[in-house]
Amino acid sequence: MSSDITIRSDVASAQTAGNRKFIEPAPAPVGLRPDDVVLTGDRPTGVLHLGHYAGSLRTRVALQGRCSQTLLIADLQALSDSSGRASHVAAHVEEVALDYLAAGIDPSLTTIAVQSRLAALAELTVLYLNLVTVARLERNPTVKAEIEARGFDRDIPAGFLCYPVSQAADITGFRGTLVPVGEDQLPMIEQTNEIVRRVNRLADAGILPQCRALLSSTPRLPGTDGRKASKSLGNGISLGASATDIRRLVHAMYTDPGHVRASDCGRVEDNVVFAYLRAFDPDTDGVAELERQYAHGGLGDVTIKRRLEDVLQQIIAPMRERRALFARELSFLRAVIREGTERADAVTHDTLRRVRAAFALT
């Protein structure tokens, strides 16, 4: 495929500068094989925040160049519970791609593709629906938990019930072997491998590889208010946050409501400031010492918040710059998405051809 992406020198230098800053800290995940195919992505329901950076983006940056990697912007999956917010979802496809580039994703090493433009994934989904029972989908703990969390009850959209199947289509479409997930998403991997085994049995050949979970070692980062961080609650710190926003958000962070004076003993568990310090402060011994002081009394909230603010300003500043730069280079951004999606289209259609043959469809 001939490239029509011309990286202008300022874009290229921002990219190189960005990679220098972010690739270094994260080591290669344990158990990674050079021939691994990593498939992961995000629903474009909002911009990404530090929780995404801590939990997955920096791992993805670390994976670059060490294996094949595709980031799928899952706009169709976002519609499975947000069909009323279609234009919101559409508007966030480019925002999420910007966040990827801001975090240090290099499009020459990682494919960025848009799910809804990959017809083969829809065809795989429709084929796989024949291999999974309704009862099996209803037992899926992830679906169960998400149904409860969203209060859908029995009136869940069929697309939501079927979303583990669509996810299996995504993973197998790229013949993914390694899927970064949280503990709670392990049943998805299991469901995917069940489908893989059924397709291989139909084909009487190993046309699809089974996949392994790449579990994140970072605990889930809470939102600034102590609740679960969520794109819709707006309680995350975005990768493009201004210096003023960072200051404001850090100083309004939930700590320990019982810790009124600096001399009071304070709780470090459920304390959002410490959760962020543990995730981002490179001086882990220093953070542990602060935790001890805070718990025994004698350390004020303002002190720890100032330290956190310094850490976050340092981490976010280059991401914010890169994000602003690529946001001005919309034609570059769109070429990245278009070329990535074209590459992904070729790969997934090749998989579809094999799976169709397993179903005797030629």
Add this chain to the structure above:
Amino acid sequence: MSSDITIRSDVASAQTAGNRKFIEPAPAPVGLRPDDVVLTGDRPTGVLHLGHYAGSLRTRVALQGRCSQTLLIADLQALSDSSGRASHVAAHVEEVALDYLAAGIDPSLTTIAVQSRLAALAELTVLYLNLVTVARLERNPTVKAEIEARGFDRDIPAGFLCYPVSQAADITGFRGTLVPVGEDQLPMIEQTNEIVRRVNRLADAGILPQCRALLSSTPRLPGTDGRKASKSLGNGISLGASATDIRRLVHAMYTDPGHVRASDCGRVEDNVVFAYLRAFDPDTDGVAELERQYAHGGLGDVTIKRRLEDVLQQIIAPMRERRALFARELSFLRAVIREGTERADAVTHDTLRRVRAAFALT
């Protein structure tokens, strides 16, 4: 689209002869509009039989040239309950197309297309899954009844539960306005129109037409053994049945087990021979008179079976000839399917483009 179908003169003359024989008997359905778009089809799980001919094929022949019509060979839908019989399904795609041509379908007037080769239908299905709840699908009486009939219970494949959605994708993909169905399939039409209204609301424009049911006036023809005619039970008389087969099947037909001697009173209800005579004998007054005689006693099974055999031999002979002719012209048959599918691909992709826009996917 340039045509690479060259109808050889013998094929063409068989076609013309066939049309003369079959178009005449069936009048245009009541309520047909010249701008109607008819979408109908069959699952390729076996060859078609006289039940299909009486219930739908002859109506389709009558519709030809009076409106736009597409026959969809629904191989994907067949897989929703037969994924273990994939090669059986694949092998019957051409068989069903042969049955269409045998029955008098003229590929220059009617589009014959294969569902699994229409990627846009899978994409529409995946989009529509977001517009229908699981509870709504479970309430669908057709799905309920079919689940009971097939004994799937809760272990139904997800593809089977979702098949009204896939059917809505088929109908709307062609922007169908008239769908020939049995009474029992009316809920499908309702489900499709619900989806149509939701898509139009999302689009804030009437991008999809609502569809109407074209109810068959012919009661469902039983199998030769008196049970429901089914491709899998093998109790139908196929359109390519040999003269010997027709004779054998008619003379083994289920009549009235209490009607031992010709002089006995006989039941005409549940009597398969009379069901077929009512469906196919052009002399309806004669059949009504025979029914009276049979009920009062004095008419033997052999007499009515001989009459039915004559009628069926006359109806099937030209279909058998046409079927054999097209079966020898496999390259013609394949070109018919390929060109029909290409036309259908263009139409359904045009619909998909409109529906994607409604979901803000561009």
